[in-house]
Amino acid sequence: MFKKLFGSLTGDNKKETQNHYEQPETANDNYEEDDYDNGYQEVEYDPETLHGTHYSVEDFDAEVARRSEAWIQDERDSGENLDEKDIQNIYFNYRRTVYTEWNNCDSDQMIRFEHANSLKYSGIQTSGFVKVDDNNPYLEPVHGVDLRTYTAMCLKISAGVDYLEVCKAMGFEPAIWEELNTIWPQRMGEDTSFTVTTLFGQYYAENVTVPQLENLKAEISAEGQANLDRLKTDRYFYEELAGARQAAYEYGLDGAQWILDNFGINLADFQSVAMQWLTEQNQNWNSADITEYHDYQQAKQKEYAAKFAAEQGGNIADDVNF
Numbered sequence: 001m002f003k004k005l006f007g008s009l010t011g012d013n014k015k016e017t018q019n020h021y022e023q024p025e026t027a028n029d030n031y032e033e034d035d036y037d038n039g040y041q042e043v044e045y046d047p048e049t050l051h052g053t054h055y056s057v058e059d060f061d062a063e064v065a066r067r068s069e070a071w072i073q074d075e076r077d078s079g080e081n082l083d084e085k086d087i088q089n090i091y092f093n094y095r096r097t098v099y100t101e102w103n104n105c106d107s108d109q110m111i112r113f114e115h116a117n118s119l120k121y122s123g124i125q126t127s128g129f130v131k132v133d134d135n136n137p138y139l140e141p142v143h144g145v146d147l148r149t150y151t152a153m154c155l156k157i158s159a160g161v162d163y164l165e166v167c168k169a170m171g172f173e174p175a176i177w178e179e180l181n182t183i184w185p186q187r188m189g190e191d192t193s194f195t196v197t198t199l200f201g202q203y204y205a206e207n208v209t210v211p212q213l214e215n216l217k218a219e220i221s222a223e224g225q226a227n228l229d230r231l232k233t234d235r236y237f238y239e240e241l242a243g244a245r246q247a248a249y250e251y252g253l254d255g256a257q258w259i260l261d262n263f264g265i266n267l268a269d270f271q272s273v274a275m276q277w278l279t280e281q282n283q284n285w286n287s288a289d290i291t292e293y294h295d296y297q298q299a300k301q302k303e304y305a306a307k308f309a310a311e312q313g314g315n316i317a318d319d320v321n322f
Contacts, residue, residue: 055102149210155204156218169212170213
C-alpha cells in the first residue's frame, strides 16, 4: 500500500493536471496598462499568498473576474456553449495573465504563486503549502488516532519494524491497525482537495514520531546511514537512486528492496527524503533545475535498465535482427 500511495505523491506516476483554454485576443479585453505594468522591477511579495504587496488580493480577483466574464460573454454571444470546465480554464488563464502583468514576473514565480494558492483557486492542496481546516471531517481521528500518529506508525512499519510491535507500543490490538490502515487510505481517496494525502506526505517528509514509538528503531548499517545522509543533501544522488528504483521495478525487481539491499536505505527513509525534495521543489520552483534533475534521472534510469538487462541475460529484442 505504501509503495502505491507514494507513487502518486512523489511523481512516479506523473500526469498533467493543468489545463489550458486557448484564448486569442478579444475586443472586450480592454484593460489599460497602469501602474501595475512594467513599474515593479523589484516586487515585494506577501510571504503567504505570494501576491505582490503593491495591490490587494481583492483587486486582483476582481480584475481576473472582469476579464474572464468579458471573454465568457463574448463566447456565449457568438453561440459557444461553455461548460464548467471551460469556464474554469478561462479563469485559470486570465489569473496567470493578470499575475504576470501586475508583478512583471517570469513563469517560475507565477507557478510558485499557483502552488501557494492552489487550494483557493483550484480546490486542490499542493505539497509544501498545506492549509488545514480544523473542521475538516476527513481529518477526524479514527479510534483516537489522528493522521500524524497514523503517519508515524506507517513510517515505523515501512522502515521494517513489525506491525505487531508497533501495535503493542501503541497499546491496541492488531485489528485496530487493520481498521486504521483501511479508513485513512479510504479518506485519501475520497478527499477531492487532497488535504489528507498531501498532509500525510508532509508528515512523512518530516519523519514524524510519537512518544509511544520513539524506542522502536529500525536497524540501519553505518554504510546505510552514510548513504541516507547523502540522499538528503545531494539531489543528484537522490535522482540516481530514484531512476535505479524505477528501472528495477520495470525489470520485475522490487525496487524498494533493491535500494535496501544495495544502499542500506529502507523504504520509509527513502520516501521521506523523496517528499522533502518534492516539497522543496514546489516551494522554490525553478524550471531549469527541474528539467536538469528530470533529465539526469532519466539518464540514470537507462543506465540501470541496461545493467538489469545484462544481469538477466539481455532484453528479448536484443536477439532480433531486422
